[in-house]
Amino acid sequence: MIGFENVGYSYGGAELFSGVSLTLAPGSFHFLTGPSGAGKTTFLKLCYGELVPTTGRLTLFDGEVRSMSRNDVAMVRRRIGVVHQDCQFLDHLPVAANVALPLTVCGREADVANLQDLLTWVGLRPHADALPPSLSGGERQRAAVARAVIMSPEVILADEPTGNLDAEMSMRLLKLFIELNRMGKTIVLATHDMNLIRATKGQVPARVLRLQNRKLQLAGADL
C-alpha cells in the first residue's frame, strides 16, 4: 500500500533520515514515535505525497511518487485522510460544512444522512451548526478526524492528534482510530504519548515505529 525502499529525506542540509525501508500493509496500525524534530511530520508528508524522497524509492498505491504527475498525486491523496497537527478550519463555515469540505472541493455534495452519522460517530452532532472557534480542543480534533474520513480513505495519517488533549479526551480520540482500524483502515498515528500506545495493547495489533538518530526502527514487539 505504502512502500519505502531505502528512503532518505533532506530539506537541503544534512539528511533528516536515510535508509528507511518499510511497508505499510493494508489494515495495519502503526504508531510513529521519536524525539521532537526527528522527522515524524516529514515522514507523514512523504506518506501522502506532499514531499518526494531525496533518495530511495517510495511507492504509494503501486505508483512510484517520483514518476507521478500532479494529477496522479491528487488521485492518491483522495485515498489518504490526514489529521494535521494544527487542524485548521474555515472559521466562517459551520462544523458540518467544514467536515464536508473535502467532498465540496471535489464538486461533490455530502449525503446528509452520512454526514449526520459521521458527526454522531465523533460526538459532534450537537455542534453541527456551530462555528469552529466555539469548539474545544478535543472537539476540534474530532472534527478533524471526521473531515479526514469523509472521503472513505483507505489510509489515515494523524500527526500528534492528542497533543493538547487531556487523558480522557486522548482515549476518546484513540477509540476512533481503533474503530477505523477495525473497519480495515490503515492507520499511522504520530505521538509522543506512551500512555496512548499502552492503551492500545490488546485492542488492535499495532506496531511502534521509532524515528531516532536519522533511522526508522520498528520498536519492540507487536502490541
Ligand SMILES: Nc1ncnc2c1ncn2[C@@H]1O[C@H](COP(=O)(O)OP(=O)(O)OP(=O)(O)O)[C@@H](O)[C@H]1O
Ligand atoms: N520546510 C522545511 N524546511 C526546512 N526544514 C524543515 C522544514 N520542515 C521541517 N524542517 C525541519 O526538519 C526537522 C524535522 O521536522 P519534523 O516537523 O518532521 O519533526 P517532528 O519529529 O514531527 O517534530 P515534532 O515532534 O516537534 O512535531 C526539524 O528540524 C525541522 O525544523
